Amino acid sequence: xxxxxxxxxxxxxxxxxxxxxxxxxxxxxxxxxxxxxxxxxxxxxxxxxxxxxxxxxxxxxxxxxxxxxxxxxxxxxxxxxxxxxxxxxxxxxxxxxxxxxxxxxxx
Amino acid sequence: xxxxxxxxxxxxxxxxxxxxxxxxxxxxxxxxxxxxxxxxxxxxxxxxxxxxxxxxxxxxxxxxxxxxxxxxxxxxxxxxxxxxxxxxxxxxxxxxxxxxxxxxxxx
DNA sequence: TCGAATGTTTGACGAGCGTCCAACTGTTGC
DNA sequence: GCAACAGTTGGACGCTCGTCAAACATTCGA
Numbered sequence: 001x002x003x004x005x006x007x008x009x010x011x012x013x014x015x016x017x018x019x020x021x022x023x024x025x026x027x028x029x030x031x032x033x034x035x036x037x038x039x040x041x042x043x044x045x046x047x048x049x050x051x052x053x054x055x056x057x058x059x060x061x062x063x064x065x066x067x068x069x070x071x072x073x074x075x076x077x078x079x080x081x082x083x084x085x086x087x088x089x090x091x092x093x094x095x096x097x098x099x100x101x102x103x104x105x106x107x
Numbered sequence: 108x109x110x111x112x113x114x115x116x117x118x119x120x121x122x123x124x125x126x127x128x129x130x131x132x133x134x135x136x137x138x139x140x141x142x143x144x145x146x147x148x149x150x151x152x153x154x155x156x157x158x159x160x161x162x163x164x165x166x167x168x169x170x171x172x173x174x175x176x177x178x179x180x181x182x183x184x185x186x187x188x189x190x191x192x193x194x195x196x197x198x199x200x201x202x203x204x205x206x207x208x209x210x211x212x213x214x
Numbered sequence: 215t216c217g218a219a220t221g222t223t224t225g226a227c228g229a230g231c232g233t234c235c236a237a238c239t240g241t242t243g244c
Numbered sequence: 245g246c247a248a249c250a251g252t253t254g255g256a257c258g259c260t261c262g263t264c265a266a267a268c269a270t271t272c273g274a
Contacts, residue, residue, distance in 0.1 A: 043250085043251095044250070044251060045250080045251095056250085056251070056252095057251085057253080059251095060251060060252060061252095063251095064252090078250090079250045079251075080249095080250065080251085081250080081251065081252095
């Protein structure tokens, strides 16, 4: 479902550019962003992203930073949380930003 | 002159995206970036940018961060330093990034 | 030559960040 | 029920960051 419960996140109009850049100015969170770039929903398990060395609470912290900055949205479904990129909201708020950022980060 | 002495800065190929985003993820440095967006050279005096409350050593520190991240270049001319945006280098390294960032930051 | 001007550097301080660990909440399945 | 699962929260630790103040270096002008 698309309209189950969601964790708190800023409204689209309240997404702040400096806050977003600060959130993305960290190698771990940039890695997460790249994995979310496919538009799909992802669990909080960072297995296979090269983040296996991090404690799960550390990954949880980084995901919270991304969500509170407005970069991602988190849908709660049972004991799982599904994280995905707020592509539409970000494109509306900062046109062209993700289109420039994602290829630059992937290389 | 355009080829007087310059302060140390990373080569274009060595500019790192996460480092750039980290540099820009600060309100003071974002203000500086916006003032450099006109492409002109600027002295280190932040007068008129709404940064008058900051100590000059603090501004100097922020300018160093921007330069070491590869965002700006600093030309030394006598007792003045002229700072300007590395627009061409950044466009080559991260196509479209400044074009998305500057309008988003200005609003 | 001497003083003013323009920035940088160093050290200090408090605040925030990234990380881990342990304990906790809520959910699913047996 | 109860144990395993998925993830969050709180505290603790060291490190980095933003800021200021004072001292310094260099250059220009009188």
